[in-house]
Amino acid sequence: MRLFACILAMAAAIGPAWAQDLPSWNEGPIKDAIIDFVTAATTEGGPGWVEPEDRIATFDNDGTLWTEHPVYFQFMFVSDRIRHLAPRHPEWKLQPPFKGILEGDTKAVAASGEHGVTELMAVTHAWMTAEAFEEIVSDWISTARHPRFDRPYDSLIYQPMVELMDYLRDNGFQTWIVSGGGADFMRPWADDAYGIPPQQIIGSQIAEDYQIIEGKPQFMRKPQVFFVDDGPGKPVGIHRHIGKRPVMAFGNSDGDYQMLEYTTSGDGPSLAMIVHHTDGDREYAYDRDTHIGRLDKAMTDAPAKGWHLIDMARDWSTIYPEP
Template identity: 50%
Template sequence: MKQKVVAVFALGLLMTAGCTNYVKQPEKTNAAQVTPAGDPLSSWNSGDIKDAIIKYVQTVTDSADKSYIPVQDRIATFDNDGTLWAEQPVYFQFFYALDKVREMAGQHPEWKTTEPFKSALMNDMGGIMRQGEKGVLAIVAATHAGMTTSQFDSSVAQWIDTAVHPIKKMHYNAMVYQPMLELIKYLQTNQFKVFIVSGGGIDFMRAWAENVYGIPKDQIVGSSIKSKYEYNNGQPEIIKLAELDFIDDHEGKPVGIQKFIGRKPVFACGNSDGDLQMLQWAASNKYSNLELYIHHTDADREWAYDRKSAIGKLDAGLDEAQKKNWLVADMKRDWKTMFPEGK
């Protein structure tokens, strides 16, 4: 495979030896979407980035301006991990998979002595790492495949409402970025059709992202495993299989955009080299376009990482952004607030 599965579901998460066990809390936490009156991007500090975004939207939605973009061509694409919500110390979908291993362990006593499950149950990330891509695949297959799509949707929705991040001690759906919630709402208000185009699992995101981001399920593009249709006693079902179908990362993102959207974006936003090709694709649009990178620079409120990070590496993308004058939002400088409700 040209793109490692690790880069889709768990790239670099194998490097996080010593992660604590997950904490469960009963209360439900949902991110609030806020569009303050008079300032649609109130969680953004005043400066060149905020000004450029607002100027772009005002210009391309003005029918009298030469840069006007027809409504049907106002396509905006956003990466998810590290762009709309946090992604450290590992991609959150892998936290889900490891949590499910623990939950399912009672049905699989053999896991106590079988890798990579033995290491997962012992919270030994180094042990999982030694199993390589094959080990990650085994965990993903065991926790994602075999269920109907409705069962998987219910499982993820329950997890996202209860699981707590081992470091931040926050619900995962509270670790979305308030400035990005405002940006999505601002674009939607100006008749942009907003899509998520992510390397994460499409069904994993669809289980919760619509409620959190206000982006419909049919506007979410992601990586997927294969499924099959069954008609069991008159009951139609879609069953998830333990086999890869589509990798929506790096070069896969423009392919996914063409395959599932059919229109080239005019606004593209990401945070890593995995998003570079998506931004390049948007930059080739005949219409006026805007490319935006989110740069993780705030070690106090979140994490600071870029060129040498195992998760969310931003190296070639940062160079190209500087070369082509794409926007690079510095989280520490440009964002007043990180998470909703000031978290």
């Protein structure tokens, strides 16, 4: 077993990065920048060398590793849960924000503001054990389907990014998710989808209590925010969980600004990239004018900061894995 893994590892070590490592990336400056960085990072004695323990790459999730339109998939999960629970809550027909969800009136939901979001989160994410929540998420991800693509949400992951993460791991990098979404919403499916185990998933978290329920230790989820892993929260989450600066970071919106900034502010080599959604045919096209995944300041500052824009239409030959 171990010997077999070893032989594979040696085979992988024989040459530098081959083009076939990233088959869904078109030739061009972005693919070159990735391969050049990784080749330099793994060339001992060279100026771009990165010690193996410092090879840390962080990835935003929504819009960077999977699609986030027409709305964040975690919000689709919330809507589906509300609809599923509605028969037991006839009062919701009259009560915002539930009324808005049930009637598909997103403006009414938005108008319910922070209080509305808190109520939705409490009903769909809290007052249950971590185990129960994990089961609900797993059920949902295996049954729900995206309205436009009619495919499971976890098949709407970006094939080029999956290849990139594999390629990085083959070159001794740790791949971490650093998402504004809920850590416990991603953990049930992220290992299968991306090859990222639960301990390398940083995300927003709600309050949890350790309790013995029917003789078994459980984590009771409570409707209070414990940590928001977005914007300046992303480097803080990285510092809390990883305890060192990444050398690579990938994001797609202004919520990733500080993560990219932190990653590229070290003395050594670093690489930051932004997935620019330019492909309305195969996926979606948006940047400065969207309510989901707004990319404005980070795009403006990218050239001065040395951050690369991945042009989805130009740089990716494939968007999603084969169904």
